[in-house]
Amino acid sequence: xxxxxxxxxxxxxxxxxxxxxxxxxxxxxxxxxxxxxxxxxxxxxxxxxxxxxxxxxxxxxxxxxxxxxxxxxxxxxxxxxxxxxxxxxxxxxxxxxxxxxxxxxxxxxxxxxxxxxxxxxxxxxxxxxxxxxxxxxxxxxxxxxxxxxxxxxxxxxxxxxxxxxxxxxxxxxxxxxxxxxxxxxxxxxxxxxxxxxxxxxxxxxxxxxxxxxxxxxxxxxxxxxxxxxxxxxxxxxxxxxxxxxxxxxxxxxxxx
Amino acid sequence: xxxxxxxxxxxxxxxxxxxxxxxxxxxxxxxxxxxxxxxxxxxxxxxxxxxxxxxxxxxxxxxxxxxxxxxxxxxxxxxxxxxxxxxxxxxxxxxxxxxxxxxxxxxxxxxxxxxxxxxxxxxxxxxxxxxxxxxxxxxxxxxxxxxxxxxxxxxxxxxxxxxxxxxxxxxxxxxxxxxxxxxxxxxxxxxxxxxxxxxxxxxxxxxxxxxxxxxxxxxxxxxxxxx
Ligand SMILES: Nc1ncnc2c1ncn2[C@@H]1O[C@H](COP(=O)(O)OP(=O)(O)OP(=O)(O)O)[C@@H](O)[C@H]1O
Ligand SMILES: [Mg+2]
Numbered sequence: 001x002x003x004x005x006x007x008x009x010x011x012x013x014x015x016x017x018x019x020x021x022x023x024x025x026x027x028x029x030x031x032x033x034x035x036x037x038x039x040x041x042x043x044x045x046x047x048x049x050x051x052x053x054x055x056x057x058x059x060x061x062x063x064x065x066x067x068x069x070x071x072x073x074x075x076x077x078x079x080x081x082x083x084x085x086x087x088x089x090x091x092x093x094x095x096x097x098x099x100x101x102x103x104x105x106x107x108x109x110x111x112x113x114x115x116x117x118x119x120x121x122x123x124x125x126x127x128x129x130x131x132x133x134x135x136x137x138x139x140x141x142x143x144x145x146x147x148x149x150x151x152x153x154x155x156x157x158x159x160x161x162x163x164x165x166x167x168x169x170x171x172x173x174x175x176x177x178x179x180x181x182x183x184x185x186x187x188x189x190x191x192x193x194x195x196x197x198x199x200x201x202x203x204x205x206x207x208x209x210x211x212x213x214x215x216x217x218x219x220x221x222x223x224x225x226x227x228x229x230x231x232x233x234x235x236x237x238x239x240x241x242x243x244x245x246x247x248x249x250x251x252x253x254x255x256x
Numbered sequence: 257x258x259x260x261x262x263x264x265x266x267x268x269x270x271x272x273x274x275x276x277x278x279x280x281x282x283x284x285x286x287x288x289x290x291x292x293x294x295x296x297x298x299x300x301x302x303x304x305x306x307x308x309x310x311x312x313x314x315x316x317x318x319x320x321x322x323x324x325x326x327x328x329x330x331x332x333x334x335x336x337x338x339x340x341x342x343x344x345x346x347x348x349x350x351x352x353x354x355x356x357x358x359x360x361x362x363x364x365x366x367x368x369x370x371x372x373x374x375x376x377x378x379x380x381x382x383x384x385x386x387x388x389x390x391x392x393x394x395x396x397x398x399x400x401x402x403x404x405x406x407x408x409x410x411x412x413x414x415x416x417x418x419x420x421x422x423x424x425x426x427x428x429x430x431x432x433x434x435x436x437x438x439x440x441x442x443x444x445x446x447x448x449x450x451x452x453x454x455x456x457x458x459x460x461x462x463x464x465x466x467x468x469x470x471x472x473x474x475x476x477x478x479x480x481x482x483x
Binding site: 077078081091157 | 383400401
């Protein structure tokens with residue numbers, strides 16, 4: 001078994017004349033958690049959306065588990081193997097929490113109802129969504145609960161990798177913890193994940209590697225301590241100084 | 257007001273009420289049949305406009321543009337006075353149903369198209385992200401949400417059709433408005449029968465608008481439409 005589950009090679013994306021991603025290269029090992037940080041407009045979301053083919057890259061290859069997915073036409077089959085967790089949760093508003101998880105299992109995986117039910121419940125419990133919340137609609141859940149249901153929806157599909165696009169940045173500070181906690185547990189249990197986040201504590205504690213993106217390229221990458229605490233380039237130093245400043249402000253305001 | 261009150265005490269009042277109400281079935285048949293037929297046509301047209309091939313989309317757009325430009329009374333006249341010339345004489349009620357269906361289908365088409373397009377891009381992305389195909393995303397996410405989004409407007413549209421059905425008076429369909437006018441002519445007093453018939457329309461439309469508003473509020477609560 002190859003240890004690289006995801007290979008991104010020479011990836012380019014343009015919107016009109018504008019270069020959004022230029023020559024992105026990286027690999028993700030099985031069980032690895034990779035964190036991507038970088039300023040707004042760096043192309044982080046676009047990169048994640050290219051990986052699950054919500055956006056078509058213009059050049060380059062993406063290889064998922066030995067499969068060159070950028071050449072596949074049945075994108076829905078590829079997407080069913082990749083979990084995606086959105087900044088704004090994107091739960092199906094017309095479905096209850098458990099039905100949100102069931103939809104993919106029944107309509108995409110085509111599991112029999114009982115089997116789907118068993119897996120949905122297991123997934124929901126693993127993110128701490130207990131039985132009394134299963135029949136609630138997204139609008140009746142807190143942001144933290146919604147995001148955890150969204151994570152359950154992703155993990156129930158038994159994906160090869162889960163992509164998180166700023167999963168906590170739409171949450172009130174006191175709800176961020178419960179989501180990060182679930183993600184940390186996932187990572188420890190060997191799930192492969194790429195996480196775009198500005199939660200520095202999470203990155204330091206959980207990430208195996210951190211990549212700093214700016215202007216559509218990966219500027220610097222390395223172990224979290226190196227990138228977050230001792231970055232080399234001027235641009236990233238300035239960025240990290242600001243991030244740590246905000247981060248400590250958040251922490252102190254929470255303590256106070 | 258005094259005048260009206262004394263009229264209510266009048267024994268004749270109930271006779272007139274009865275005459276007007278005796279035609280409420282026609283009003284219902286006319287408005288419900290036109291409305292449901294218009295809904296069927298509009299659903300087909302809106303699916304075509306949202307998912308169909310380019311030439312058909314253009315055709316639907318033109319249909320809507322043209323039909324929305326036709327005054328309702330004109331549509332009724334076309335089907336009542338116009339068709340017999342081509343050898344299709346229709347009873348007034350049928351002409352009225354076809355005329356209202358034609359015009360209302362254009363309005364409902366816009367309603368349904370708006371509802372389908374009103375489903376948030378985020379919801380559609382989430383549907384694709386779990387691996388649903390285009391068709392399954394439509395079937396299990398877009399359609400159920402569009403259906404809910406369309407409900408308040410659809411209920412209101414029925415109120416409009418119900419009131420518009422009074423135009424069938426012009427081609428001699430005996431529905432409640434026609435009856436009210438007949439009574440008015442007999443007793444040589446327009447105000448009272450017309451007030452009465454307004455009250456009947458109001459009694460049907462007010463609860464409908466209440467229900468529609470409830471649905472609307474529920475949709476906002478569920479986050480399916482912006483407030
Ligand atoms: N559909 C689109 N059409 C045109 N330009 C786009 C589109 N989507 C994104 N962009 C542009 O691509 C660039 C990168 O956007 P992207 O959302 O990937 O950045 P990001 O790093 O995720 O930023 P943020 O932290 O704000 O989420 C931005 O300049 C954005 O304006
Ligand atoms: Mg982004």
